[in-house]
Amino acid sequence: MDQNNPNPFASLEQKFNEQFKNKNKIPKTREPLNLKKHMxxxxxxxxxxxxxxxxxxxxxxxxxxxxxxxxxxxxxxxxxxxxxxxxxxxxxxxxxxxxRYQMTYNVSEAEINTKDKKRIIIDNYAVWRITQPKAMITNAGTLLNAEARMEEFIYSVVRSELGQLNYDEIINDENTSRGSLNDRVTARVNELLKDDNYGVEVVDVRMKRTDLPPENEQSVYTRMISERQSIAQKYLSEGDAEKRTIEASTDRKVQEMVAIAQKEASIIAASGESEAAKIYNQSFSKDPEFYALYRTLESYKKTIGDDTMIILPSDSPYAKILSGYLE
Structure with missing residues (x-):
């Protein structure tokens, strides 16, 4: 026990009194926010x-x-x-x-008449771009209006150009009449757009497809088949004529070669016979009697056969030799 503090519970009492004061202490109220200071x-x-x-x-x-x-x-x-x-x-x-980039526009299908009065349906597309935006806005207003005007020009130019060609020239890719058609259409459409100052440029106009009206398809197909058959027959006739020409030329060359060969063979044979006759004459001239006997014996080969009957006098030299008498 502490002698200076005779109450050992003084600290506990003090602590208890402080807690009691805190529990019964009345809280202070906050002042309201003054918005005028932060306005x-x-x-x-x-x-x-x-x-x-x-x-x-x-x-x-x-x-x-x-x-x-x-x-x-x-x-x-x-x-x-x-x-x-x-x-x-x-x-x-x-x-x-x-x-600002290039755009593609599909032109509506249209029906036109060719130079030979054939009706066809064409389908084109165009690649185009805006070159002068202010002029395009002033004269066309919108992209849709610019495309509409461009489509009108394309249809007009294509109808004019294809109206100067026959149907066969249009559908035949090998025909040079259509070779620069796309370039001509592109150039002409750009001229019309420039004249009206639409501020757009067509880069290229291309024909995607050419069709016939349904009511004309069968008749045109029939005529095309007939024309192709006629062309095929012409090629066959020309081939047969060329074949006969080649065969005749070949036969003539063969006959010429055979004639030349026969001529050379005759010359060689004649030369050989002449040389053989010369050798025979030289050989037989050395013994004429032997030559005569040889010639007689050679004649027997041609005159006497299995069924040959010869009637000769017994004193005939020809019979004597045949009988074996040589003297």
């Missing part, structure tokens, strides 16, 4: 946030493959084609885009 900061943040939104809403980006058209109250005031980030006037100006 300036709130207004500043609101203005900055609104300015940021307006700034972002009026920034536009120009890509490499597009034109950006800036309008003010509907009028075109600026055109941008350089890639980058630009700013427009808020609430006054608007921005729209136009394609």
């Amino acid at each position: 300036k900061a709130i207004i500043t943040l609101t203005i900055v946030f609104a300015a940021l939104i307006i700034l972002l809403a009026n920034v536009y980006v120009v890509k490499e493959n597009e034109y950006r058209v800036v309008r003010q109250f509907g009028e075109v005031v600026d055109l941008r084609d350089d890639p980058g980030i630009y700013m427009k006037v808020p609430f006054v100006q608007s921005v729209s885009s136009l394609p």
Whole structure:
């Protein structure tokens, strides 16, 4: 026990009293927030946030493959084609885009008459692009209107060009009459578009398909078959004629070669016979009697056979030799 502190429970009492005071202590009330002190900061943040939104809403980006058209109250005031980030006037100006790349347009099918009064259905497509956006907007207004005008020009030019060709010349790819048709159509359509200042250019016009009207198909197919058969028969006739010519030429050359060979063989044979006769004469001249006997014996080969009957006098030299008497 501590002599200086005779109450050993003094610390516990003190601790208990402090806890009791804390439990019965009345909490202090907080003062209300004074908005007037923070109004300036709130207004500043609101203005900055609104300015940021307006700034972002009026920034536009120009890509490499597009034109950006800036309008003010509907009028075109600026055109941008350089890639980058630009700013427009808020609430006054608007921005729209136009394609800068090449586009493909399928021209509607159309029926035309050829030079030989045949009706055919053509199907074309065009590759085109915008070269002058302001002129296109001023004179055509929209891409749809520009394509519509381009289609009218293409149909008019194609009808005019194909109207100068026969049907066979159009469908026959080997015929040179159609060779530069696509180039002529492209050049002529560009001239018409340039005259009206539509600000667009046709890169190429191509014919995808040529068909016959259903009511004409069978008659044309029948005529085409007849023409092909006629051409085939012509080729066969020309082939037979060429065959006969070659055979006649070959037979003539063979006969000439055989005649030359026979002539040379006759010359060689005659030369051999002459040389043989010369040798015979030289040989037989040495003994004429032997030669006469040899000639007689040779004659027996030709005159006497299995069924040969010869009647000769017994004293005939020919019979004597045949009988074996040589003297």
